[in-house]
Amino acid sequence: MVTYAYVIAGSEATGGAGIQVDLKTFHQLGVYGMGTLTCIVSVDPKNDFNHRFVPIAPELIHDQIEAALGIRDIDTVKIGMLGTPETIDVVEEGLKSQEWKNVVLDPVLICKGGELGASTDEALKAKILPLATVATPNYFEACTLAGMEKLETIEDMTEAARRISALGPKHVVVKGGVDFPGPDAVDLLWDGERATVFAEPKIGEYKVSGAGCTLAAAVTAELAKGAAIEDAVRVAKDMVTAAIKGRVPARTTYDWAWQGAYRG
Secondary structure (H helix, E strand, C coil), X not given: CCXXXXXXXXXXXXXXXXXXXXXXXXXXXXXXXXEEEEEEEEXXXXXXXXXXXXXXXXHHHHHHHHHHHHHCCCCEEEECCCCCHHHHHHHHHHHCCCCCCEEEECXXXXXXXXXXXXXXXHHHHHHHHHHCCEECCEHHHHHHHHCCCCCCCHHHHHHHHHHHHCCCCXXXXXXXXXXXXXXXXXXXXXXXXXXXXXXXXXXXXXXXXXXXXXXXHHHHHXXXXXXXXXHHHHXXXXXXXXXXXXXXXXXXXXXXXXXXXXXX
C-alpha cells in the first residue's frame, strides 16, 4: 500500500531547501510525495548567495492545489515557504477545502537576504498557524512567534513551544540546532502536555542548508505513515543527524544536508 504526503512550498533551485528537500525526504522515508509551488527562490552567486524571490500567481497556486486534491485522498500536508499575504490567502482557502489529519507548518519567516515582511508574518500567524496540527519553528521563528528575545535553556524552549501551541497547533517542535547554546543540537517537542528533548552532539558550529526542511518533512512523512508524534520526531531527528553527517559541499560558506545519507 502506498502512503502519500503533500507539500505546499517554494522551489529552491540548488536542491538545498524548499520543495526539493521535502520531496527527497519523503522518498527516502518511503512516502509518495506530491507538491504545489508557491514561489521560486534562487540564490545569487554574484551577491553573497542572497536569495532572489519570485512569487507564483495566486490563481496558479489555486489550480495546483485543486489538481492535487482532486486526484486522490490526502490527509497529511506540510506547509513551507509562502512568502506573500496573497499566497497565504489562497493556501488558507485550499486547506479549508477539506479535512486534514495532519497539517505540518514549517513557519518560514525569513530567508537569507532579508525578511519577507511584517505583513506576511502576521498573515501567516493569523491564518495558517491556527490550522496547523504541528508547527516546526527554528530558533529565530520560535522567538518571533512566542514573543521572546532568546532561548537559552530547555525551560525557555518549553515556554516558547507552549506559547506557540496556544496559537493553534497542538504539537510544536522547536528546532534549536546550532543556535541553541551548548555542545548539543537540541530540538524540543511539546505535545500539548509535556516536553520531550531530542539532543545530539553538534556536528560543526555552522548551519547546514536544508536541515530544518528535512526535519519538518520527515515528521510529515512519518505522520502520514501513521506514527505517533514522538516517534515521528525521533525518526526526523535521526534523519537530520545523518543528513548533516553526510552533508555535501558547494561553492558557498555553508554545506548542504544530504537526505540520502539516512539508512534508518
